Amino acid sequence: MRRLKHTSFCIAGLVLTISHPEAFALPDALPSFHPFLMDVDEKIPSACSITLLYATPCVLDDSATLLSDISPEWAEQFHLYKQHSRYIAILKTNSSDNIWQMESDLNFGRSVIYMQNNDQFVPAILSWLVMVIFGQACLSHRTILIHASVIKCGQNAYAFLGKSGTGKSTHSKLWLDYIENTELVNDDNPALRIEDGQSYIYGTPWSGKTACYKNIKIRLQAFVRLKQASSNSFFLQNNSAAFMSVLPSCTALRWDQNLFMLMTETLATIIEKTAVNELNCLPNQEAAILCFRKLNNIA
Numbered sequence: 486m487r488r489l490k491h492t493s494f495c496i497a498g499l500v501l502t503i504s505h506p507e508a509f510a511l512p513d514a515l516p517s518f519h520p521f522l523m524d525v526d527e528k529i530p531s532a533c534s535i536t537l538l539y540a541t542p543c544v545l546d547d548s549a550t551l552l553s554d555i556s557p558e559w560a561e562q563f564h565l566y567k568q569h570s571r572y573i574a575i576l577k578t579n580s581s582d583n584i585w586q587m588e589s590d591l592n593f594g595r596s597v598i599y600m601q602n603n604d605q606f607v608p609a610i611l612s613w614l615v616m617v618i619f620g621q622a623c624l625s626h627r628t629i630l631i632h633a634s635v636i637k638c639g640q641n642a643y644a645f646l647g648k649s650g651t652g653k654s655t656h657s658k659l660w661l662d663y664i665e666n667t668e669l670v671n672d673d674n675p676a677l678r679i680e681d682g683q684s685y686i687y688g689t690p691w692s693g694k695t696a697c698y699k700n701i702k703i704r705l706q707a708f709v710r711l712k713q714a715s716s717n718s719f720f721l722q723n724n725s726a727a728f729m730s731v732l733p734s735c736t737a738l739r740w741d742q743n744l745f746m747l748m749t750e751t752l753a754t755i756i757e758k759t760a761v762n763e764l765n766c767l768p769n770q771e772a773a774i775l776c777f778r779k780l781n782n783i784a
Contacts, residue, residue: 489536494521497628497676497687498702499532501619509537509600514608515615517690520700533622535596535615542586542599545573552740557649558613567740574617578606587614592744593621616674616691620736624747627754628678630736633708635670635686636660641706642670642686643780644677646734651711652768654695659773669697674736677705677755684755707760707780714765717772719779727761728753 489504492511500523505511512519523529549568556563559576566573574587578601589596596618598611620630633644634653638660645653653672660667673693675686688699710722710730722730737748762780766772777783 493523493529493531494518494690495523495529495700496521496619496689497623497678498680499619499623499626499628500529501533501535501615502531503535503537503615505537506539509602511537514611515690516608517612517692517696517698520688520698521690532626533594533596533619535598535618537598537600537611539602540599542588542597545575549573552738572738574614576610576614578610585610585614587618589618589621591741592625593618594625612690620674621738621741621744623676624737624744624751626678627751628676629748629751629755630674630676630689630691631731632673632734632736633675634672635675635688636664637668637670637701637703638664638777639666640704642703643706644675644686644708645711646708646731647711651713652766653711654693655768656711656764656766656773656776659768659770660777663770663773664777669695670699670701670703672697677751679751679754679758682758684759705755705759707762709762709764709776709780712763712765714767716765717767717769717775718765719775720763720765722761722763727756730761730763731756 490507491502491504493500493502549566551566553565555561562577564575572589576585583601586599598614633646634657635642635644636657645656647653671688671692672695674689674691676689678685684705685702686705688701690698708731735748737745764776
C-alpha cells in the first residue's frame with residue numbers, strides 16, 4: 486500500500502482523522518472543512534477515522550442485506566447494505582463505471598472509502614460520505630447531527646426544525662433581517678452535544694446550499710419546529726410531544742438498534758434541558774418577531 490497522509494479535523498469537539506494518498510489534494514476536495522482543520526502537532530485520539538483509497542473494494546455476496554436503496558441527496562444511485570459486522574454503502578454517479586464504496590464497522594468509528602479519481606463530483610460525494618460516517622460515529626460520544634437552521638442571538642442559539650421545504654432557511658433569514666445581534670451558525674446540519682450537563686450546538690462543515698461553515702459552539706436555548714400556516718402562532722411543547730417534535734430531525738440509522746438507542750438517550754437528555762416549541766407561521770417579518778418575543782418572554 487502506498488504511504489498515506491493523515492489530516493485531522495475537530496468537529497463538535499470530536500476529532501475526525503482522514504488518511505489519504507499523499508498525492509490526493511484533500512483541502513481542495515473538502516473546502517468547507519478548512520475552519521475545522523487541526524494543527525499537525527495536536528495529538529488527540531480520534532473519535533472517527535476514515536481511510537481514503539484508490540483501490541477495488543470487496544464484492545458483495547449473498548450474505549449482504551439491503552437496508553436502503555434511496556437517499557434524499559442521491560436518490561436511487563445510493564444503496565446501503567449490512568454484511569456481517571460492517572455496513573457497506575455503494576454510490577453510483579455520472580456513469581455505471583464510477584462507483585464509490587464505503588465500508589464501516591458497526592459504530593462507524595473506523596471506515597474506508599474507495600474513491601474514483603476521475604469523477605467530477607469528488608467534493609460533493611466525499612463530503613457527503615464523510616457526513617454519513619461522522620453522523621453515526623458521533624452518537625457514541627453523546628453528540629447528534631440534526632437537520633436544522635441555527636441562529637445565534639446574543640449568547641444563545643435557537644434551532645429551527647421542520648420538513649424539507651417548510652422554510653427553515655427563510656425563517657433564519659428573517660431573524661437576520663429583523664432581529665438585532667443575530668448571526669447564522671449553520672443552515673442544514675449542525676451538531677448537538679451534552680457537555681457538563683448543558684446542551685450546546687456546533688457549526689459543522691455541512692450547511693446545505695448555504696456556505697456557512699463556522700467552527701463555533703453556542704449554548705442551545707430552544708428548538709422551534711416550523712409549520713406553514715395561514716397565520717402566526719407560537720406554542721410550547723412538553724414531554725413526549727417535545728421529544729417527538731425533535732426526533733425526526735435527528736440523524737441515526739433507524740435499522741441499527743444500538744445507534745438509534747444512543748441517539749434517543751442523548752436526545753432525551755438534551756430535551757430535559759432545552760425548551761421545545763412549535764411555530765405555525767407565514768414567511769414574514771411578524772413571524773420572526775413573534776418567535777423572538779416568545780422565546781425571550783417579551784410581552
